[in-house]
Amino acid sequence: MEPVATGAPVTLKDVAKASGVSISTASRALDERGTGSRSAAAAQVRKVAEELGYRRNSFASSLRRGETRTLGVLVPRLSDTVMALMFEHLERAASDRGYFAMVATSGDDPDDERRAAETLLDRNVDGLILATARLDDDLPRRLRQRGVPHALVLRTDGESPSAIGDDEVGGYLAVRHLVDLGHRDIAIVTGPDFTSTGIARLAGARKALAEADIEARDEWLIAAGYGIENGYSAGETLLGNGGENRPTAIFAANDTIAMGVIAAAHRHRIEIGEDLALVGYNDIPLSARLSTPLTSVRVPLDQIAATAIDLIVNPGKEPHIRKSLPTLIPRESSGTPKHFPR
Incomplete structure (x- = not known):
């Protein structure tokens, strides 16, 4: 392997020459977009590149292809555990x-959401992923009109590409579990x-109540934010x-809400899993x-x-x-049939 001049940056040409392959072969072996060739020649190229201290300028090569290989993710806040986990x-x-x-x-x-989106787009991201929650949010429509690649995550407006959990099924599972334990005062x-x-989690919960011929009491249906308070x-x-x-x-539409309910129950000396069954999300x-x-x-x-x-x-690819x-996931907070109903 021929040495590279001291102080000179190692180029792809240097790696190809030291490996005894063409520049295009070396480039394919070092392309981070794929899983990488398993051939002996490709492995040799990667070994030589590491020994020479070669660092691929993926940003420059992406720009030549008209892309940055970067995606922008927009979330309301990272102090929200679900949002932080989602970004990870x-x-x-x-x-x-x-x-x-x-x-x-x-x-x-x-x-603020529009400004944050524009900040990401100014950095030439190849697309946006929106984890923001409002149904009345106009940003997805604007992105569709501008032809900006994007996807919604954990929510949908019914039009933009969306990756979501089936929240109606989830709400149904939560309340069906409580019904199966013998509860009617839910x-x-x-x-x-x-x-x-x-909206979807409530629809699923209502479906489970209706199947059990339980009429939902208006005073026991509370729309709240997703915070512990x-x-x-x-x-x-x-x-x-x-x-x-x-x-x-009680079915709480996320775990943080459930933790707030636990705090209130503790204040009133109500034991979770004994006096009160609780399911989160x-x-x-x-x-x-x-x-x-x-x-x-x-x-x-x-x-x-x-x-x-x-x-x-x-x-x-369909569906969008x-x-x-x-x-x-059943645990102690929902109790067992022997405890309920009172």
């Missing part, structure tokens, strides 16, 4: 396909009514009126580590992330709205 899975799925994912946060204001704390997730406030409303006029079970890692582990509907975030990336990098099935 999106980043991993993008990397597996030879892309880099960068994130921007937008809060809940539509103007409250539902949904997500915001401006989100597709909140929203869950605490809903818990106070449902549990603070005395033991004779409260539900025996998303099955974030903390759910299984609570003092009373939380029954939750697990959403396959990794599968959803991979689907969202593919909707951008491999467009044109793809749903992943959730799974109920």
Whole structure:
């Protein structure tokens, strides 16, 4: 292997010459977009490149192809556990396909969201993934009009490419579980009514109630935000009126809401899993580590992330709205039939 001049940057030509192959062969062997050839020649090229200290300028090569191999991810906030986990899975799925994912946060204001999207587009990303939640959000329509590749994740507007969990099935599984335990006094704390997730989870919950011939009580259907304070406030409303006029079970439309309900129940000396059955949604890692582990509907975030990336990098496949099935994970918080109904 011929040495490279000291101080000179190692080029692809240097790697090809030292490996005894053409420049095009060396380029294919070092192309990070694919899984890489398993041939002996390709392995030799990669070995030589490492020994010489060659660093591929993937940004420059992508620009020559008219792309940056970069995707922008827009989330309301990374302090939300589900959003943080979602971005991690999106980043991993993008990397597996030879892309880099960068994130921007937008809060809940539509103007802030548009500005964050433009910031990402100014960096020449090849597409946008939107994890923002509002159904009245105008950004997806604007992106469609401009022909910007994009996908919605964990929610859908019914038109843009979307990778979502089947939230109606998830809501059904949660409440069906409570019905099967013998409950009829079931409250539902949904997500915001401006989100597709909140609407679909409530629809599934209502379906399970209807099948069991249980009429939902209006005062036990509470639309809330997805934060822990929203869950605490809903818990106070449902549990603070005395033991004779409260539900025996609550379905909370995400695990953070459920944790707020737990805090309210503790304040009123109500034991989760003994006096009150509780089911959450998303099955974030903390759910299984609570003092009373939380029954939750697990959403396959990794599968959803991979689907969202593919909707951008491999467009044109049907359907453009793809749903992943959730799974109920029973734990102590929903109790057992011997405890319920009271």
